[in-house]
Amino acid sequence: MNVYIIGIGLIGGSMSLDIQEHYPEATIYGIDINDAHLEEALQRQLIHQKATRSEVQNADIVIITIPVHVSIDVISEVLATINDNTLVIDAGSTKEKICESIATHPKRRNFLAAHPIAGTEFSGPSAAIRGLFQGKTNIICEVEKTAFTLQEKALELFKNLGMRIRYMDPKSHDKHIAYVSHLSHISSFMLGKTVIEKEKNERDIFDLAGSGFASTVRLAKSSPAMWTPIFEQNKTNVIETLDEYIANLQEFKTLMLQDNFEGIYEEMENTNHIKKILNGIK
Amino acid sequence: MNVYIIGIGLIGGSMSLDIQEHYPEATIYGIDINDAHLEEALQRQLIHQKATRSEVQNADIVIITIPVHVSIDVISEVLATINDNTLVIDAGSTKEKICESIATHPKRRNFLAAHPIAGTEFSGPSAAIRGLFQGKTNIICEVEKTAFTLQEKALELFKNLGMRIRYMDPKSHDKHIAYVSHLSHISSFMLGKTVIEKEKNERDIFDLAGSGFASTVRLAKSSPAMWTPIFEQNKTNVIETLDEYIANLQEFKTLMLQDNFEGIYEEMENTNHIKKILNGIK
Structure with a gap:
């Protein structure tokens, strides 16, 4: 399984640590506009390899954990690049604008809007910790707009990370x-x-x-x-x-x-x- | 050493636990207007014996850990009851009104105004914990108004509880x-x-x-x-x-x-x- 994580900080890095534990066969690719962070993520073994955004066409899962204003452009771009079976997940703290931005995207069904309520007050790759999501709530929005098989894939991932799922519309x-x-x-x-x-x-x-x-x-x-x-x-x-x-x-x-x-x-x-x-x- | 603690809750109870550890020879008497709390304090071994306020004449140390508006009356009354060598300490979160209230008390030199910056969001005897004061700051006000030997006694006690001392005037x-x-x-x-x-x-x-x-x-x-x-x-x-x-x-x-x-x-x-x-x- 090829997992691409865009934004290797507190959330992306912590997810990667848990994914490595639960999916030992997975290869984790890291993408980050901050080269120093990307290098640090590699050295801390948060990722197996560095990658660039065009490579997400090889992804089984793309996880987008970057500031929410950047997410809006990146999610669209990633959806345009991926193959038909790729699952794209975000983890942003806002959902309405993000869901609106890809509402009519041809690959809308490849995207799942999520907000794991987990974190600390720290940031960057050095803030990544194992088990961050254990017992935490993950809010999923507009689940019905995601393809069934990809919903299933995402839910299995969240379950392995130990999260409780709550469904909500983006406005609420x-x-x-x-x-x-x-x-x-x-x-x-x-x-x-x-x-x-x-x-x-x-x-x-x-x-x-x-x-x-x-x-x-x-x-x-x-x-x-x-x-x-x-x-x-x-x-x-x-x-x-x-x-x-x-x-x-x-x-x-x-x-x-x-x-x-x-x-x-x-x-x-x-x-x-x-x-x-x-x-x-x- | 006879120690009387007036108000056996989070602060008084926690102090008692530490005093028992550092002064195994001490007898801790508990005074509380809440009978159920006093009984609970006895059962939790926060105190050795229940007592009443008139008994503080036998005290070497009286520690007053009650709401600050009640403190004002109780400190005066206790000072009027104690013997010449008794040290009376409070632990209130305000200091100006308390210091004012006993400014001209004939036993002013038996009193030391203190505010240990320690606590949790819980209250009552069940909230008492060991080591609560370790490494915490204790603000002492108007130290010059306390008798030298009693200053010494108080500082030794605070040192044994692991507290750092800061001196301040009540207004500041x-x-x-x-x-x-x-x-x-x-x-x-x-x-x-x-x-x-x-x-x-x-x-x-x-x-x-x-x-x-x-x-x-x-x-x-x-x-x-x-x-x-x-x-x-x-x-x-x-x-x-x-x-x-x-x-x-x-x-x-x-x-x-x-x-x-x-x-x-x-x-x-x-x-x-x-x-x-x-x-x-x-």
């Missing part, structure tokens, strides 16, 4: 994921910004900050190159989540200004049951 | 800690609220949320009983952090509305160096 995906993922990144980046701006003497922050702060700003380490196009593609939904988040913060502030600390208590108590919701998420 | 403590701790809690609670309000079907959140969301809303599991009085005592500083945080979020939103995604990229890149600041915080 982008709307929900704005709340449970995109907003968290903004809240984290802006929390980091607020504290850094205030605390010019960074040694002071370090000394006073505990594990709670570290946890809350963890996502502020994320890659701007990956996240800027996500916010751009999901602009409308993200702005909606931001509006609601800001309104809630303002309400909290108003309660404080009014010395309504019973109200503050209630705000927190009402949110406390997130404990139950979060059980099981690692 | 409350100001800085508003940024690196109190604001994180609000951002997390309000993020949780925003998502819960939107996603009435909780199963959906659970399915789509990944580790990033879990990390960012972790603090929304924190105890409202503990946090409400912290926000109340640190009202002015907390409102200032909230204002700046909301302004940064609004600026981010404005950049998005303007389609200024270069600006969005820069916002994130400028905050990315929080990686370096956070190194070393667990």
Whole structure:
């Protein structure tokens, strides 16, 4: 089995490690516009061979794990190059624009739109880890538009990687994921910004900050190159989540200004049951 | 050595476990207004004996780990009860109001104002864990107002618990800690609220949320009983952090509305160096 991975970073590299384990007969080809990353991926044995985009005509599976604005062009181009039996999968954090972009592509049935909800705040080949997808959710969009045999192939791959599958339409995906993922990144980046701006003497922050702060700003380490196009593609939904988040913060502030600390208590108590919701998420 | 711990929850209970290890000769007495907690603390061997507040006259050390609004009364009362050689320590997340409240107390020199930056999002005796304070920062305020021999005693205790000491005045403590701790809690609670309000079907959140969301809303599991009085005592500083945080979020939103995604990229890149600041915080 020939697997071509376009974009050998955290997601592509981690997938490759798991594929090598579950498909020992597979040859993994890496494609990346960053030569240093590609070389590093080879040395870390994330891939067996370097390749270029025109070679995907030999692929059984092409996995596209690159920033979502680049994906849009690359998916179309790859679909135009592959043979009839090739499965093309993406892993982007937005789905609506991507699905729209290939809606009428002659090879639409070779494509499966996926979003594995897995990752860390790190990026690049050095961030790739084994078992990243184990027990994680993988959202598949417009499954009915993918050829049956290729659906089957993809599901077997995801099953081997240990993922739970959820089906959704791209619009709903982008709307929900704005709340449970995109907003968290903004809240984290802006929390980091607020504290850094205030605390010019960074040694002071370090000394006073505990594990709670570290946890809350963890996502502020994320890659701007990956996240800027996500916010751009999901602009409308993200702005909606931001509006609601800001309104809630303002309400909290108003309660404080009014010395309504019973109200503050209630705000927190009402949110406390997130404990139950979060059980099981690692 | 007789150690009395008032409030046998996450902090008091964890301290007790470490004190038992480092001072095997110590007898730990537990005091708590919640009888069920006190009984649980005894059964979990967090304490050797139950006690009442009037008994602290027999104490060598009294550790007060209760919500900060209750602390204010309890510290004064305990200081009035103890003997001349007793060390009284608190562990509250605010320091200004607490230090003010005993500024002119005849036993002021028996008190040491401390804030160990350690904890988890859980509370109560069942949340107590060994080694919680290892490698963590402990902020001591107004050290010069504590008797030399009692300073020494306290520092030895903190050293045995593995803590790094930082000295600060109460005003600066409350100001800085508003940024690196109190604001994180609000951002997390309000993020949780925003998502819960939107996603009435909780199963959906659970399915789509990944580790990033879990990390960012972790603090929304924190105890409202503990946090409400912290926000109340640190009202002015907390409102200032909230204002700046909301302004940064609004600026981010404005950049998005303007389609200024270069600006969005820069916002994130400028905050990315929080990686370096956070190194070393667990």
